[in-house]
Amino acid sequence: MKIYDTIVIGAGAAGMMAAISAARNEKSVLLLEKLPKVGAKLKATGGGRCNLTNTLSNDEFISSFGKDGRFMTPALEAMDYKKLQEFFADIGVETHAPDGFHIFPVGHSSSTIISALTSEMERLGVEVLCSQRVERLEYNETEVKGVTSKSDTFYSNHVILSTGGMGYPMLGAEGDGYSIAEGVGHTTSLIFPAMMPLITRETWVANCRADTIAKAHIRVDMKKYKKLYSIGDLIFTKRGIRGPVVLDFSREITPILDKLDEVHVLINMTKGMNEEDIRQHIKTELKKDPHRTTLQLLSTLLPEPISIELCLLSGVNHTLGFNKISGFSRDRLIKLLAWTPLTIIGHDGFDMAMITRGGIKLNEIDSHTLESKKLKGLYLCGEVVDIDGPCGGYNLQWAFASGYLAGMASTLVY
């Protein structure tokens, strides 16, 4: 019976990094993956370009995660974005930040990241077994003893759980980690799908499909949630809204939707112009050509399909000259241009969720080692724990940093 120094469950970003960091300490490592291949989700990241991390300092990075961000401090100290870039350079992948913030592999291909991690695991002698779905942990009264998959039991006194969350289940993560950890006394916080398109009650959005609005502002129009505000590119879909601004915003919206059936939001599609700015803009445009129709005028601010819909909503005939419409209708149109109301009534669930909100509770994990406080020798890292960040390399940075720390910590005590 072979006893490994460390067993890692799940070959995603966190698991592969954990396997490498443990193996670099000359330990025998077994990596078990449920799917036939490693890194399925990693391959899909950043639209195949893999936004690995970003250039925020650790303090800025931590504060982007809200109140639980501090938990990440030891992991980020072990591997911040600069060390992550060095790590990849050492294994043959140069990285860069074309916009000064988002960091990608220079070739802009996630496959290069997966090949480099795979080659490094091979070089270090990590044993990788695919198509092995782990079902439970083996343990005695004091510590972990190994893991059991559908077909086998594997033994080790150090097991790293890096099975991811529940988003995009076809890419492997289906929430197995929660039940595996719960089996040894852990608890999972409420789980919500996050970072995905949102469905609106308003059907007019379908007529504006494929129009991208740069720097749209979106905020919740409900007393208790007034602070929720986001800025970024927005795209209309057949059933609602998507795009970077919606991805981040949906992290906040899904827990509210779970309690209430609808969430009222307001969007500004005029790059943050207020009613007064819009009036001034229209005045200036009218000076250039007083005979322009309302639609022609609005099209200096917005794509034409959206201009038509906003005219319809405010009861304005868009073929008329702006000065021909009543003062009341004009005011209503300007109000709508400043803040257009939408009602969020749903989302596409975990199938389209890039991130899972919630996970194994942080107060049950030692942040310095990522070792479980419930079972000695068990470590938890990556998306399976109750940490989720915004869009822009935050979640992969956490997965890599926590995997690195868990792998290292698992090799320290023998």
Ligand SMILES: Cc1cc2nc3c(=O)[nH]c(=O)nc-3n(C[C@H](O)[C@H](O)[C@H](O)COP(=O)(O)OP(=O)(O)OC[C@H]3O[C@@H](n4cnc5c(N)ncnc54)[C@H](O)[C@@H]3O)c2cc1C
């Ligand atoms: C489409 C998409 C694009 C994204 N783009 C970005 C991006 O550009 N930048 C960014 O920072 N984040 C991005 N994310 C989020 C990021 O991919 C995740 O946060 C990150 O991959 C989590 O890493 P992980 O290793 O914890 O989990 P995962 O990558 O999900 O890996 C978990 C692994 O465990 C395996 N597994 C699960 N259960 C078992 C079991 N019982 N036994 C054995 N193996 C098991 C799974 O098959 C999987 O391979 C994106 C997510 C999606 C879905």
